[in-house]
Amino acid sequence: MHTKTRRHDIDWIRVIVFDILIFYHVGMLFVEWGFHLKNNVIVDWIQWPMIFVNQWRLPILFVVSGIGTSYALSKKSGGAFAFERFKRLFIPLVMGILLIVPPQVYLERIYNGAAYTSFFDFYPSIFNTGPYPDGNFSWHHLWFLPYLFLMSLVALPLFLWLRNEDNSVVLFLKRSFKKRAGLIYLFAIPLILVDLFLEGDYPVTHALVGDWYALAWFFTLFIYGFLLVSVKEVFWQTVEKLRYVSLVIGMVALPCLVWLWYNLDPSFWIPIARQINCWAWILTIFGFASKYLNKPSELLTYRNRAVYPFYILHQTVMMLLAFYLVDLNIHYGIKMFVLVLGTFGLTWVLYEFIIKRVKLLHLLFGLK
Numbered sequence: 591m592h593t594k595t596r597r598h599d600i601d602w603i604r605v606i607v608f609d610i611l612i613f614y615h616v617g618m619l620f621v622e623w624g625f626h627l628k629n630n631v632i633v634d635w636i637q638w639p640m641i642f643v644n645q646w647r648l649p650i651l652f653v654v655s656g657i658g659t660s661y662a663l664s665k666k667s668g669g670a671f672a673f674e675r676f677k678r679l680f681i682p683l684v685m686g687i688l689l690i691v692p693p694q695v696y697l698e699r700i701y702n703g704a705a706y707t708s709f710f711d712f713y714p715s716i717f718n719t720g721p722y723p724d725g726n727f728s729w730h731h732l733w734f735l736p737y738l739f740l741m742s743l744v745a746l747p748l749f750l751w752l753r754n755e756d757n758s759v760v761l762f763l764k765r766s767f768k769k770r771a772g773l774i775y776l777f778a779i780p781l782i783l784v785d786l787f788l789e790g791d792y793p794v795t796h797a798l799v800g801d802w803y804a805l806a807w808f809f810t811l812f813i814y815g816f817l818l819v820s821v822k823e824v825f826w827q828t829v830e831k832l833r834y835v836s837l838v839i840g841m842v843a844l845p846c847l848v849w850l851w852y853n854l855d856p857s858f859w860i861p862i863a864r865q866i867n868c869w870a871w872i873l874t875i876f877g878f879a880s881k882y883l884n885k886p887s888e889l890l891t892y893r894n895r896a897v898y899p900f901y902i903l904h905q906t907v908m909m910l911l912a913f914y915l916v917d918l919n920i921h922y923g924i925k926m927f928v929l930v931l932g933t934f935g936l937t938w939v940l941y942e943f944i945i946k947r948v949k950l951l952h953l954l955f956g957l958k
Contacts, residue, residue, distance in 0.1 A: 908932075
């Protein structure tokens, strides 16, 4: 059975990746990729840092979620864990669908010329027009919650078996990593196979139903998180030892992937380069975080508690600001500054002065 030794580096990774999500969503307003609102001027260079983080920001969240599941399940029965997942994932999802996401859909419809007289005129349409994008019922950015909830329940029997310290798989991984740390790179192979056989036929939709590539890919990463943290210190020693090797692999794989996109798309080599790049950057981040960020701090404690409400609220706050900014004839840099500062600031105000102080909202926003 796992002991509950808190890994502060994992908390920092979770917080930083969700911070990146806010910057990323602001960036989506300024690039040509599909999004709910668009700035009146497209800014091409912004896509390059977004392409970089896009290769690992979602995958690492599922690995981190698998690690978190390992700690959450360490001293719970399967039933208690499932009930906790229901409270922490399903209840905030339902609340978000009913209260947080509808203003985003409303703003998009009004921006595109819909004739709703008010938000209250629009609201009933989320129940009678069907799913987004044709209808108005959606979970938008909260898609992560139903995926994680489903994966947690499906993987529960496997995790209950894996959590024992004398499990043969865990013992095998411990011995293997101690002998040859580089074997951890072989974990990219199942990711490559998933990509090769599913990505072309099932592009990512975040709709859950029929989203087979995303489900298989993220589920594999989720299991990786639980499995790798089960070998305890051997895993952290491995990623620390290999952090510079992983960094070099990532720095080589990324430009190779971009070159393949621009010159050989479609190509058999793209899934290989994509998943090697993804796994290398995940291991790089874990390695450097383990080396330098595994330290407690008051700031981390505060931000780690606030990160879930921030995730739930941020896109609605950003869309509200963007609705009034995207068509203004001012420099895009000013717009981005206002959007980033305003999204962080207003979300913090809602968290600090409302959500934290109203006990019922703790349940609705997944706070322990």
